[in-house]
Amino acid sequence: MNLSMFQQFFNVLKRVKSIYQDCKLLLRTNQQTIGLEIMEQMALHQESAYERLYRWLQSECRLLTTESPEISTLIGEALDGLKERQVLFKYILDEYGTARRNALVRGFIDALTRGGPGGTPRPIELSSHDPLRYVGDMLAWTHQSTASEKEYAEILLRKLKDWNELQKTIQTLLGYITEGLCRPLRVRLEQVLVSQHEPVTLYKLTNLLKFYETTIKQLLPIECQLVLVLDEVSNLSSKMFLNALNATATRLIEKVDIPTNDLNLSDELRRTLALLRDILETHSTSMIPFESKRVDFQQIVYSIIDPLLQMCSLSATKLGVIEMAVYLVNCISAIRTTLAVFAFTDEKIDMLEGQIEANTDTLIGEQATYILLRTDLLDAYRIVEKQQQESNTNVTALALKPGMDTVTLKAAMVKFDLYLASPDLYIMPQLKYLTSAVIREKIKKRSVELICAAYASLYSAIMDPKNNYANPYSIMPHTPEQIVKLLS
Amino acid sequence: MAKAYDYLFKLLLIGDSGVGKTCVLLRFCDSAFSTTFISTIGIDFKIRTIELDGRKIKLQIWDTAGQERFKTITTAYYRGAMGIMLVYDITSEKSFDNIKNWIRNIQEHASAEVERMLIGNKCDMLDKRQVTREKGENLANEYGIKFMETSAKGNINVDEAFFSLAKDIKAKIDKRAAIDPLGKPAVIKPKLDPHNKKVSTSFWSRCSLF
Incomplete structure (x- = not known):
């Protein structure tokens, strides 16, 4: 069949249509009988032509089963000619769709099991041991093939004048063609997912599936079967990932370890933080849209960090106040450090920093108390504090109170001088277990500030004449300012 | 029989981030250039139909x-490629050194038949050149592939590079078709032989309406 024969056919068809239209004029004259006869004859010829056109297109479409089909411009012309018979036109599209659908499924199975000519590229199935590559290769093949099918459909339908109609027809056709891939693809994707129990791999697969769902969605109608399958599988993957995370979290809470003597992180906590780091690294490099990333992050945090904090609190319950604070600072700092380098963590970091701050404040108070206790100034300081809180009427002079006499205070000040000489010897032993040197320094600095404030409070009380100290300067020879200078 | 195209070639652009792959593609397909750097998210594709030796070739x-x-x-997209352009930036030694890694990727993931071509992009930036033309040619010779320096910004050698790669793919396909006329690779669009009995002409041979 050549172009001139093709044009002849359409010229004759055009002539038949023209005669049919012209005969309508005869119906208005007294030549109605002949007019009707000719119209009937032309209608028969027209239907015969459309029937032949349909049969030819049908046989041509059935040949379009190679990976790259050979769609001649004549097929497009013929299809355009058939447009006036919508039923036949639709049948041809179905015929084409079926041929391409079969070709696509066969191509997919070949790519999976046979690979390229001469064995390269290798069959996709050969990488089924590597879930990310296996899933990636299948979905990339699907994406490339869908793009090519869209091309072929555009060539087939390029004669359609109405752009909106063209797009709609192409989309419907593509939806039908790619539907053939749904079953073999779904089976393999689900097979990969159910064989995975490792949260990081599941999360990587979830991101990969979401990326391809978004990418392939741009080529296909949103309600088509392939898009729905990808959506379902990526939701399944996401669900399985969260289940794996929750299982990890449940294990954490069920298996609460008593902290080790060095008040450091337990092995379980370290493992979970390493897992969290891997997940967040995957999260930060994933290709899913920004908003999805935020939602994802909240789910991860909810599933891991909250149970982690719960585990830390539970395992610290049997410890003393100081040990508990040190242990919690160590644990929460480790969680904070893990989160710090990633996006969307600000809110959670603020919350963690609040908890670190609260425990650090406990340690600052305990450290200051520890120094005052070792220098025998704690009782004196408490008496002064109590006196300051009492109303000024009927207040007993400090010098008359037990433990506040000059001899006792002088003995305490000797010990305090020893502290001033070597303040580092007066650090609580538990503080050496703090993993953060910055926090340790902060505790030292802030506890010194408290000591200076306590000294200033004692100093002003002893110097106060109403407290009846005969020679207050012999008890406290250093001014608060000098103490601040010595300790800074 | 008139056809929309005689061949469909799938090409792939690979290379380090920022070497100008997207700009080269934009220049070739849309005759445009943008100075704004927007990193490609994963993968994207464009289409252009060219004519070569009187044949229409659709490049995807x-x-x-x-x-x-x-x-x-x-790497999953290497499998379907018939031609791969390895792009480096002549103002970045690092991007040139990484070409060896990209070649290794091709060997691992692509078809053994794939045509390859080395492209040194941004050749308009002579004052910032870090990779000499000679170095590019030597590397291309080492791997037995063609080499060109291009500039998407200055529209230098961009069309020539794509046409050259397409020509090599076409030559390989035509050669294979000549050796094995029965083996019909998916990409070949042979002209229909009127004597071929398989061609459905029954309807057209009796297409008179009367």
């Missing part, structure tokens, strides 16, 4: 992201 060109984090995605 896949543009990949160069960043390491997209590697899982981009």
